[in-house]
Amino acid sequence: MLVDQLNRPIRDLRISVTDRCNFRCGYCMPKDKYGRDHQFLKRNQLLSFEEIEQIARAFVARGVVKIRLTGGEPLVRHDLENLIRQLAAIDGLDDLSLTTNASLLSAKRANSLRDAGIARINISLDALDPVTFGRLNGVGYPVEDVLAGVEHARQAGFEQIKINMVVQKGQNETSILPMVEYFKGRGMILRFIEFMDVGNTNGWKYDEVFTSQQIKSLIEARYPIKQLDANYRGEVAKRWALESGDLELGIISSVTEPFCGECSRARLSAIGELYTCLFATSGKDLRAILRESESPQALGNAIEQLWFERTDRYSEQRTELGPSHQKVEMSYIGG
Numbered sequence: 001m002l003v004d005q006l007n008r009p010i011r012d013l014r015i016s017v018t019d020r021c022n023f024r025c026g027y028c029m030p031k032d033k034y035g036r037d038h039q040f041l042k043r044n045q046l047l048s049f050e051e052i053e054q055i056a057r058a059f060v061a062r063g064v065v066k067i068r069l070t071g072g073e074p075l076v077r078h079d080l081e082n083l084i085r086q087l088a089a090i091d092g093l094d095d096l097s098l099t100t101n102a103s104l105l106s107a108k109r110a111n112s113l114r115d116a117g118i119a120r121i122n123i124s125l126d127a128l129d130p131v132t133f134g135r136l137n138g139v140g141y142p143v144e145d146v147l148a149g150v151e152h153a154r155q156a157g158f159e160q161i162k163i164n165m166v167v168q169k170g171q172n173e174t175s176i177l178p179m180v181e182y183f184k185g186r187g188m189i190l191r192f193i194e195f196m197d198v199g200n201t202n203g204w205k206y207d208e209v210f211t212s213q214q215i216k217s218l219i220e221a222r223y224p225i226k227q228l229d230a231n232y233r234g235e236v237a238k239r240w241a242l243e244s245g246d247l248e249l250g251i252i253s254s255v256t257e258p259f260c261g262e263c264s265r266a267r268l269s270a271i272g273e274l275y276t277c278l279f280a281t282s283g284k285d286l287r288a289i290l291r292e293s294e295s296p297q298a299l300g301n302a303i304e305q306l307w308f309e310r311t312d313r314y315s316e317q318r319t320e321l322g323p324s325h326q327k328v329e330m331s332y333i334g335g
Contacts, residue, residue, distance in 0.1 A: 002062045004276075004310035011234065011264040012066045013059045015052060016334040017080065019270050021073040023101055024138025025126070026202055027166055028330045031138040033201040047272045049083040051290055055268060056087055058300050062307075064266075066095040068122075070334025072270070075104040081116040088117025095119060099164075099334065102149030103141055110149075110156035120160040121153050127165075127175040128182055136172060154186065161188040162250070168195040169210040176218055184247045191237055191250035197318070198278055199329035212253030216240070225249065234262040258315035266307070267333040274303070277312035279327045 003009050019041050024031035047055075056067060067087060074080060088096055097120035098113065105123075113121070125146060127133040133143040153161050163183060167173055176192065183190045192215045197204035219225060219240075228239035228248070236259055237250030267275040272287025284306050289299050314321065 002304060002307055004307055009264050010063045010266060010307050013064045014068050014070050014265060014267045014334050016070050016270045017074045017077045018072040019332055020076050021071055021331060022103060025136060027195060030201055041270060046270050047287060049086060052083060053086045054290060055286055057090055058303055060090050060092045062303060067093060069098045072331055073101055074098060075100050081112050084116035084118055097121060102146045105149030105152050107152045110152040114156045114158055121158050122162045122164055123150055124164050127172045128178050129175060132172055132175060163188055163190050164193060166193045166195055167210045167215060169208045173210045176215060177222055180219060189248045189250060191252060193252040194255045196254055199327055201329060209255050211256045212251045215251055234264045254315045260313035260316045269333050274306060275328060275333050276310045277314055279314035281326055
């Protein structure tokens with residue numbers, strides 16, 4: 001088993017297929033930083049689907065069993081289903097999923113993603129109130145259209161649908177209970193995520209974190225809940241459920257209760273840079289190795305060396321590292 005310096009195995013690879021997105025959420029792509037003049041990657045700078053497949057196969061050969069496609073917004077990548085089919089055919093890969101804001105998730109697209117090989121889908125949704133949601137997504141996109149995308153995902157028959165809500169104090173904590181009420185009985189998992197200091201452009205401040213304990217207290221003051229066991233080692237969300245049995249909840253608390261000690265995830269950017277932490281400063285250029293090396297083993301050797309040397313535990317070191325620590329932007333490597 002390939003393990004790092006803290007004895008953490010590599011099990012999960014997140015692959016960003018594009019740095020582009022049609023939303024401008026403040027915690028990821030704030031519109032004052034990603035305006036009309038922002039220079040996104042050109043198509044010829046992106047990894048090809050064949051290169052992504054090669055890298056994915058190298059990771060699966062070294063222990064990865066789960067791959068999630070992210071962005072940016074992955075559904076803006078042309079012909080994404082072709083990549084999904086290539087990845088789904090890799091022997092040893094147990095779980096292929098995708099994260100989306102669902103704005104482009106038509107009934108036809110949801111079915112094509114499912115048919116191509118996506119088993120599970122994560123949908124970002126930070127509020128149900130139209131005014132709040134329009135403000136948070138930065139472009140005034142209507143929440144009704146995203147909810148239609150959620151319904152299309154349900155009808156497509158994905159094995160699992162998770163709804164992810166980033167909670168930011170003073171922005172959308174009043175939407176927590178309406179989200180619980182709306183998703184009761186719909187067969188989906190609702191997850192709440194603390195506002196994190198990913199990247200350098202989102203203006204993160206600790207006093208804007210609505211903590212996992214506050215989220216839990218708010219919910220259980222209205223609905224009796226019970227704790228559930230973790231599904232696997234390294235699961236980032238603590239699992240809860242309404243005692244009524246009609247909704248599973250997850251709470252992700254990387255700020256107030258870091259889980260670095262169990263992190264088994266690596267992240268690949270759209271141009272082939274590998275990051276071993278969501279809060280990393282720099283990445284390893286796998287694309288150059290892939291294109292320049294004559295040895296097929298070179299890519300695998302690079303992955304093994306990088307993971308073996310890994311010591312990342314930013315969330316546990318947040319206070320001592322301080323605000324001067326520069327980090328890669330979330331839109332560049334996905335969530």
